[in-house]
Amino acid sequence: xxxxxxxxxxxxxxxxxxxxxxxxxxxxxxxxxxxxxxxxxxxxxxxxxxxxxxxxxxxxxxxxxxxxxxxxxxxxxxxxxxxxxxxxxxxxxxxxxxxxxxxxxxxxxxxxxxxxxxxxxxxxxxxxxxxxxxxxxxxxxxxxxxxxxxxxxxxxxxxxxxxxxxxxxxxxxxxxxxxxxxxxxxxxxxxxxxxxxxxxxxxxxxxxxxxxxxxxxxxxxxxxxxxxxxxxxxxxxxxxxxxxxxxxxxxxxxxxxxxxxxxxxxxxxxxxxxxxxxxxxxxxxxxxxxxxxxxxxxxxxxxxxxxxxxxxxxxxxxxxxxxxxxxxxxxxxxxxxxxxxxxxxxxxxxxxxxxxxxxxxxxxxxxxxxxxxxxxxxxxxxxxxxxxxxxxxxxxxxxxxxxxxxxxxxxxxxxxxxxxxxxxxxxxxxxxxxxxxxxxxxxxxxxxxxxxxxxxxxxxxxxxxxxxxxx
Amino acid sequence: xxxxxxxxxxxxxxxxxxxxxxxxxxxxxxxxxxxxxxxxxxxxxxxxxxxxxxxxxxxxxxxxxxxxxxxxxxxxxxxxxxxxxxxxxxxxxxxxxxxxxxxxxxxxxxxxxxxxxxxxxxxxxxxxxxxxxxxxxxxxxxxxxxxxxxxxxxxxxxxxxxxxxxxxxxxxxxxxxxxxxxxxxxxxxxxxxxxxxxxxxxxxxxxxxxxxxxxxxxxxxxxxxxxxxxxxxxxxxxxxxxxxxxxxxxxxxxxxxxxxxxxxxxxxxxxxxxxxxxx
Numbered sequence: 001x002x003x004x005x006x007x008x009x010x011x012x013x014x015x016x017x018x019x020x021x022x023x024x025x026x027x028x029x030x031x032x033x034x035x036x037x038x039x040x041x042x043x044x045x046x047x048x049x050x051x052x053x054x055x056x057x058x059x060x061x062x063x064x065x066x067x068x069x070x071x072x073x074x075x076x077x078x079x080x081x082x083x084x085x086x087x088x089x090x091x092x093x094x095x096x097x098x099x100x101x102x103x104x105x106x107x108x109x110x111x112x113x114x115x116x117x118x119x120x121x122x123x124x125x126x127x128x129x130x131x132x133x134x135x136x137x138x139x140x141x142x143x144x145x146x147x148x149x150x151x152x153x154x155x156x157x158x159x160x161x162x163x164x165x166x167x168x169x170x171x172x173x174x175x176x177x178x179x180x181x182x183x184x185x186x187x188x189x190x191x192x193x194x195x196x197x198x199x200x201x202x203x204x205x206x207x208x209x210x211x212x213x214x215x216x217x218x219x220x221x222x223x224x225x226x227x228x229x230x231x232x233x234x235x236x237x238x239x240x241x242x243x244x245x246x247x248x249x250x251x252x253x254x255x256x257x258x259x260x261x262x263x264x265x266x267x268x269x270x271x272x273x274x275x276x277x278x279x280x281x282x283x284x285x286x287x288x289x290x291x292x293x294x295x296x297x298x299x300x301x302x303x304x305x306x307x308x309x310x311x312x313x314x315x316x317x318x319x320x321x322x323x324x325x326x327x328x329x330x331x332x333x334x335x336x337x338x339x340x341x342x343x344x345x346x347x348x349x350x351x352x353x354x355x356x357x358x359x360x361x362x363x364x365x366x367x368x369x370x371x372x373x374x375x376x377x378x379x380x381x382x383x384x385x386x387x388x389x390x391x392x393x394x395x396x397x398x399x400x401x402x403x404x405x406x407x408x409x410x411x412x413x414x415x416x417x418x419x420x421x422x423x424x425x426x427x428x429x430x431x432x433x434x435x436x437x438x439x440x441x442x443x444x445x446x447x448x449x450x451x452x453x454x455x456x457x458x459x460x461x462x463x464x465x466x467x468x469x470x471x
Numbered sequence: 472x473x474x475x476x477x478x479x480x481x482x483x484x485x486x487x488x489x490x491x492x493x494x495x496x497x498x499x500x501x502x503x504x505x506x507x508x509x510x511x512x513x514x515x516x517x518x519x520x521x522x523x524x525x526x527x528x529x530x531x532x533x534x535x536x537x538x539x540x541x542x543x544x545x546x547x548x549x550x551x552x553x554x555x556x557x558x559x560x561x562x563x564x565x566x567x568x569x570x571x572x573x574x575x576x577x578x579x580x581x582x583x584x585x586x587x588x589x590x591x592x593x594x595x596x597x598x599x600x601x602x603x604x605x606x607x608x609x610x611x612x613x614x615x616x617x618x619x620x621x622x623x624x625x626x627x628x629x630x631x632x633x634x635x636x637x638x639x640x641x642x643x644x645x646x647x648x649x650x651x652x653x654x655x656x657x658x659x660x661x662x663x664x665x666x667x668x669x670x671x672x673x674x675x676x677x678x679x680x681x682x683x684x685x686x687x688x689x690x691x692x693x694x695x696x697x698x699x700x701x702x703x704x705x706x707x708x709x710x711x712x713x714x715x716x717x718x719x720x721x722x723x724x725x726x727x728x729x730x731x732x733x734x735x736x737x738x739x740x741x742x743x744x745x746x747x748x749x750x
Contacts, residue, residue, distance in 0.1 A: 020709055020713040020714055021714070023706075023709055024706045024709055024710055024714075027702045027703075027705055027706040027709070028702070028703075028706055030702055031698075031699045031702040031703055031706075031731075034695050034698060034699050034702075035695075035699060037690065037695060038692040038695045038696060038739070038742055039742075042690065070690045070695075183688070192685070192686065231534065231596040233595075233596065235595065235596055235598055236598055236599060237596065237598075237599065238599050238602075239599050258599070259599035259600055259602070259683060260599070260600065260602055260603040260679075260682055260683045261682070262682055262685065269685065271682075271683070271684065271685035272599075273684070273685070393684070393685040395685045395686065397686075400681065400687065403677075403687060404678070407674040407677070410670065410674075411667075411670065411671065411674070414666075414667050414670065415667075418663045418667065449656065
């Protein structure tokens with residue numbers, strides 16, 4: 001490699017990465033490949049598709065990381081290119097913006113006054129000295145710093161607003177970097193895990209989602225109680241876990257965990273994610289029938305075991321136990337096998353009254369939902385011996401504050417970029433016969449419509465001020 | 472429910488204003504334009520009250536929440552924001568020609584909400600994941616964004632139609648459409664508002680997801696599609712701000728951008744994901 005080549009190479013790369021054309025191309029490529037990831041099922045969901053693909057296609061997809069696209073090397077390289085692109089673009093353009101920020105234009109420039117629209121100039125009565133003093137006072141009330149230059153016949157003023165507007169775009173670019181750095185911090189120093197805890201039990205480790213490994217927390221968590229509330233229509237209203245945290249066996253904290261209200265302990269955050277139940281213990285049934293007397297027969301039964309009916313006409317068993325059958329609360333499925341005749345089965349709900357009101361009529365009439373379906377017996381469900389477990393998402397993400405900072409800076413940067421502009425205003429006061437001519441001109445780095453409105457208002461206010469003064 | 476009955480009538484009001492705006496454009500009679508403006512304003516006012524009424528009704532049912540919780544309510548809100556933004560533009564620019572391109576969007580959103588059999592118009596209680604103050608901020612910012620992009624779509628179509636005009640053409644319709652420079656500038660303003668609102672929508676969504684699901688970004692299809700939309704409009708803004716693209720190219724990009732918005736809004740429902748309650 002020759003010397004000139006090594007010198008030229010960095011320039012080539014610099015030239016490539018400082019082009020906004022590359023930015024647009026990268027943004028569009030990222031958009032298109034992101035679509036892929038929403039069409040191809042990702043991670044756990046990919047299994048279904050994997051079965052349909054042939055082994056060769058599957059291997060191709062697998063080697064391209066298409067089943068976990070957003071975490072693949074090539075996707076990260078694309079994002080890395082975008083980051084590099086915006087860093088170099090910003091570095092490339094920053095000196096220019098700084099120059100514009102620092103520039104001190106001369107008050108007596110004549111170029112802005114070329115082709116001045118007629119509504120930006122007017123004649124007024126008065127003398128040059130007095131008028132220019134009023135103009136100066138007026139402009140000082142509008143601009144932080146007003147520079148002027150006096151010649152014998154003409155007095156020039158210059159004021160400006162929004163110089164910082166040149167930096168808005170760099171804030172936005174910085175914010176993208178902050179968010180990317182925050183997400184990197186999270187993926188290097190954080191973890192995502194989950195754990196199921198049975199009511200009354202303690203855990204000290206959680207299962208990592210990515211690595212199929214467990215992670216010791218360094219403390220213990222106990223689920224004291226889990227509960228679900230339902231609306232009248234059966235939709236879930238609230239999931240609630242009562243948790244206790246222990247350090248070295250001593251209780252350190254009690255907390256209530258709800259969806260949307262995570263609990264933090266020692267830098268680890270717990271989220272209510274799912275729940276479930278295991279059937280521990282027995283189902284408590286009551287059975288009434290004329291032949292067994294006025295008192296109901298109470299029975300504690302286990303699932304899938306056969307029991308004799310109290311009157312001895314046959315046997316029955318509990319085949320299914322549901323904590324919340326069709327949103328109507330606990331129910332069990334009972335199979336009755338009489339000594340003679342066909343087997344019957346039906347659901348028995350704990351809350352009979354609620355079922356009556358809520359079940360659609362055809363269903364309520366069907367024997368499937370009639371606890372007296374096996375004549376003359378009527379079954380009642382007193383208690384379902386279930387135990388809940390709470391499913392927790394357990395995360396640590398030290399990058400989150402950085403990401404939020406990035407978001408804040410981004411919105412702030414947008415406001416500066418889109419809604420502020422660097423407006424420079426020149427005002428010229430000159431004698432014209434025995435009257436005074438006042439001309440107002442301006443330039444702006446963006447938003448020409450806004451500038452025009454700004455200048456019109458300035459001219460109007462200035463004219464009013466001068467009129468007041470004369471009166 | 473009274474509110475949903477009223478809202479279904481407003482569908483016809485917006486359809487009627489579309490017809491009136493069209494009459495104005497074809498016949499060149501300003502009378503129809505004024506009538507259309509009054510009708511649209513009346514529709515917007517009644518719709519505002521209907522949305523408030525729906526809010527009150529939800530409290531009467533004992534499951535009080537802002538009417539922003541499912542597809543039906545979001546469509547109603549979407550139509551409301553479109554008309555609101557349009558009315559502001561009409562009053563500020565004093566041109567009515569945009570009306571004929573914008574009112575169909577509001578009309579279609581309301582018609583879909585009120586008359587599609589698959590859409591549940593009853594007030595439903597909030598499931599635990601939706602019980603958060605972020606719901607209101609997230610939905611409002613997102614739909615202001617979508618609506619601004621909807622207006623940008625209308626302006627882009629107008630721009631492309633305006634290009635068909637040549638010196639010999641006599642149609643009043645084309646003549647009434649404002650100068651393409653104005654359309655281009657207005658379109659850019661809409662893209663900026665939409666982009667800012669979409670950004671705020673994504674950020675508030677992230678903050679919410681972080682407290683509800685434990686992660687601010689999970690590459691859920693809706694999240695990904697909102698990012699895709701964001702990337703498309705980011706490239707629109709870069710093309711215009713830095714490379715100085717204008718007119719036709721920008722209009723086409725804005726139309727592509729709105730297709731992404733539509734997919735983010737509706738298409739994602741056909742893919743599995745965490746936003747299932749928005750179906």
